[in-house]
Amino acid sequence: MISTDFERRRLPIDGAFTIARGSKTESKTVVVRIENGARTGTGAAAPDSRYGETIGTVTAVLPDLLAAVESVDDPLSLDRIDRRLRGVVHGNPAARAAVSIACHDLAARRLGVPLCRQLGLAPADAPPTSYTVPIDDPEMVRERAAAAIDDGYPILKVKLGTDRDRELVEAVRAVAPETTIRVDANEAWTPHEAVEMSAWLADHGVEFVEQPVPADDPEGLRYVHEHGALPVAADESCRVLADVPEVADRADIVNLKLMKCGGIREAIRMVHAARAHGLEVMIGCMVESTASIAASIHLAPLADYADLDGSLLLAENAYDGPTYEGGRVTMPDRPGTGVRPTE
Amino acid sequence: MISTDFERRRLPIDGAFTIARGSKTESKTVVVRIENGARTGTGAAAPDSRYGETIGTVTAVLPDLLAAVESVDDPLSLDRIDRRLRGVVHGNPAARAAVSIACHDLAARRLGVPLCRQLGLAPADAPPTSYTVPIDDPEMVRERAAAAIDDGYPILKVKLGTDRDRELVEAVRAVAPETTIRVDANEAWTPHEAVEMSAWLADHGVEFVEQPVPADDPEGLRYVHEHGALPVAADESCRVLADVPEVADRADIVNLKLMKCGGIREAIRMVHAARAHGLEVMIGCMVESTASIAASIHLAPLADYADLDGSLLLAENAYDGPTYEGGRVTMPDRPGTGVRPTE
Numbered sequence: 001m002i003s004t005d006f007e008r009r010r011l012p013i014d015g016a017f018t019i020a021r022g023s024k025t026e027s028k029t030v031v032v033r034i035e036n037g038a039r040t041g042t043g044a045a046a047p048d049s050r051y052g053e054t055i056g057t058v059t060a061v062l063p064d065l066l067a068a069v070e071s072v073d074d075p076l077s078l079d080r081i082d083r084r085l086r087g088v089v090h091g092n093p094a095a096r097a098a099v100s101i102a103c104h105d106l107a108a109r110r111l112g113v114p115l116c117r118q119l120g121l122a123p124a125d126a127p128p129t130s131y132t133v134p135i136d137d138p139e140m141v142r143e144r145a146a147a148a149i150d151d152g153y154p155i156l157k158v159k160l161g162t163d164r165d166r167e168l169v170e171a172v173r174a175v176a177p178e179t180t181i182r183v184d185a186n187e188a189w190t191p192h193e194a195v196e197m198s199a200w201l202a203d204h205g206v207e208f209v210e211q212p213v214p215a216d217d218p219e220g221l222r223y224v225h226e227h228g229a230l231p232v233a234a235d236e237s238c239r240v241l242a243d244v245p246e247v248a249d250r251a252d253i254v255n256l257k258l259m260k261c262g263g264i265r266e267a268i269r270m271v272h273a274a275r276a277h278g279l280e281v282m283i284g285c286m287v288e289s290t291a292s293i294a295a296s297i298h299l300a301p302l303a304d305y306a307d308l309d310g311s312l313l314l315a316e317n318a319y320d321g322p323t324y325e326g327g328r329v330t331m332p333d334r335p336g337t338g339v340r341p342t343e
Numbered sequence: 344m345i346s347t348d349f350e351r352r353r354l355p356i357d358g359a360f361t362i363a364r365g366s367k368t369e370s371k372t373v374v375v376r377i378e379n380g381a382r383t384g385t386g387a388a389a390p391d392s393r394y395g396e397t398i399g400t401v402t403a404v405l406p407d408l409l410a411a412v413e414s415v416d417d418p419l420s421l422d423r424i425d426r427r428l429r430g431v432v433h434g435n436p437a438a439r440a441a442v443s444i445a446c447h448d449l450a451a452r453r454l455g456v457p458l459c460r461q462l463g464l465a466p467a468d469a470p471p472t473s474y475t476v477p478i479d480d481p482e483m484v485r486e487r488a489a490a491a492i493d494d495g496y497p498i499l500k501v502k503l504g505t506d507r508d509r510e511l512v513e514a515v516r517a518v519a520p521e522t523t524i525r526v527d528a529n530e531a532w533t534p535h536e537a538v539e540m541s542a543w544l545a546d547h548g549v550e551f552v553e554q555p556v557p558a559d560d561p562e563g564l565r566y567v568h569e570h571g572a573l574p575v576a577a578d579e580s581c582r583v584l585a586d587v588p589e590v591a592d593r594a595d596i597v598n599l600k601l602m603k604c605g606g607i608r609e610a611i612r613m614v615h616a617a618r619a620h621g622l623e624v625m626i627g628c629m630v631e632s633t634a635s636i637a638a639s640i641h642l643a644p645l646a647d648y649a650d651l652d653g654s655l656l657l658a659e660n661a662y663d664g665p666t667y668e669g670g671r672v673t674m675p676d677r678p679g680t681g682v683r684p685t686e
Contacts, residue, residue, distance in 0.1 A: 074465065076456065076460045076463065076465075077463065077464070077465040078463030078464075079462075079463045079464050079465070079468070079644060079645070080464075080465045080468055080644075082463075107463065111454045111455070111456065111461070112454070113419065113454065117419045118454070118461060119422075120419065120420065120421030120422045120425075120450065120608070121420070121421075121422050121423075122417065122419075122420040122422070122423045125422070125423055241615070241618060241619045242619060242621075244619050245588060245591070245619050245620055248588070265463070268615065269615035269618060269619070270615075270619075271615075272584070272611065272612035272613075272614075272615040272616055273615055273616045273618075273619035275584060275612060275616075276584045276585060276587050276588050276612070276613075276616035276619075277588055278585075301422060301423075302422070
């Protein structure tokens with residue numbers, strides 16, 4: 001017998017989080033709980049209006065999604081649950097991801113092992129996470145980068161897509177001469193700007209460029225991939241499984257996020273499809289609660305690059321679990337995702 | 344502490360098994376055992392010279408493969424083991440599959456659940472298996488088909504690639520007017536023959552055609568896919584993950600086999616890559632021992648079509664486990680793959 005519930009939470013961000021698309025000061029989330037006997041699986045949604053979701057749409061579809069889980073009534077039939085969820089509603093990936101995470105948490109708790117272990121993965125195989133430097137004044141960007149270096153982060157991901165992009169990169173390089181830097185334009189550049197920036201960024205030792213152009217310009221992405229000096233990672237351009245073959249000759253790396261693709265099983269499918277095309281894989285996140293990011297941490301051993309600092313940006317977190325040390329993200333050795341409500 | 348061993352076995356076939364490529368009267372196998380504490384995982388290799396393997400090559404590479412498993416020394420780190428195995432040697436898929444199966448059996452035994460349950464799959468979601476009718480005289484083919492119908496098999500897979508193909512199909516249709524029939528030419532036709540046969544087979548209510556042309560003629564496969572009347576399944580043309588995108592516009596279905604692809608994780612990767620391309624998935628097998636086919640039975644819920652009767656053709660089997668009832672293949676509800684040495 002499976003029972004379910006969910007609740008909205010507002011998690012304030014420490015300061016503001018600004019990218020090319022806009023700025024926010026809190027992360028609105030919906031926490032999902034799925035109970036079976038003495039065990040509870042927990043997940044959470046971090047809806048993003050970029051992908052058509054709000055707290056309202058998540059809470060609107062969750063009752064039907066959770067009814068589908070209850071109808072399967074078997075916490076270990078994760079693939080069947082996944083198919084039922086996809087049958088309930090198209091799109092709505094964050095809502096489905098919340099349910100998927102809670103189900104996988106519950107299943108691994110039932111097996112008595114951390115989720116990564118059920119999946120056959122070894123935590124030590126995960127790549128270190130980058131630390132995200134959001135858009136701000138060059139002075140603030142420099143401070144933020146310097147603080148991250150002091151905290152031992154070996155990789156910085158610098159958000160670009162402003163009219164001062166070069167200043168921002170120079171500000172970071174000034175305090176981080178040897179650090180690996182990745183940049184993310186969040187669709188802000190034109191293809192020509194992107195190729196020009198790519199050459200300049202290559203001269204400044206940047207590792208790769210994420211989502212240089214809008215997702216609705218696939219030929220623009222191809223142009224940047226063909227003419228740019230740096231490898232290209234597709235984020236907004238690669239949401240779900242069917243997108244992987246589409247971007248295979250337009251990018252070098254795909255950035256997978258549970259909140260874009262709709263759940264753990266779809267993310268794993270995407271990893272494997274990416275490998276079939278010789279693409280590298282990044283596992284990323286939104287600004288989101290530990291209750292959801294924990295699942296991505298368990299998947300990180302499948303990836304070449306990790307960008308899993310989304311919960312560090314929160315001033316409050318409803319759940320705890322991960323520890324961050326010099327870019328290494330570790331979950332406690334507890335069954336399931338290992339998250340617990342914050343005391 | 345992990346310890347390993349392996350032994351050769353010869354399993355006589357009940358009669359002979361003939362396909363377009365040739366005939367055989369026994370299945371040579373190597374059984375692999377991996378022990379960790381009180382638990383033992385079992386797998387087996389069914390090497391096929393079509394894919395460059397013999398009993399000799401399997402036993403030649405197994406010591407290094409098993410040393411890699413011992414070096415990981417953690418039965419749940421299946422992905423790391425998989426990477427190490429691929430690092431030891433390219434090709435040699437049956438040898439690697441035997442080790443992969445034994446490792447997955449051991450891991451699921453340690454978790455205390457059937458392998459399909461560790462993988463999140465529900466046995467009831469598996470498609471029914473076809474029953475294979477090998478090449479023979481039309482009279483023998485008719486008898487074999489009639490016996491399979493009497494046994495309740497709902498789907499027959501008829502091996503073709505002779506100069507009497509139409510007679511063989513007519514012989515089966517005579518005793519199985521309503522039964523689903525699939526045909527498998529095992530690379531025997533030219534593209535033009537295949538297109539002609541496809542039209543004739545469509546008139547005889549055949550569901551699809553497997554591997555009509557040689558794997559080394561990819562443009563021929565494309566020609567059959569474009570001009571033939573029936574869907575096309577790629578078997579010899581689709582061995583490993585990287586082949587999936589290659590056949591995506593040349594076939595409708597991919598037939599995955601552990602003995603071709605090298606193990607459980609590669610097979611799962613291929614399923615997901617196939618889905619990314621909108622391909623349907625068949626899970627197939629060689630003439631092989633229960634000790635290996637059991638793993639494919641656990642994967643069957645991921646597939647649209649199953650062809651898992653390869654151990655039924657054996658007169659003796661070193662391991663037991665699966666039961667076949669009217670096309671439904673069921674493993675006992677025991678941890679791991681559920682196989683046990685035959686008493």
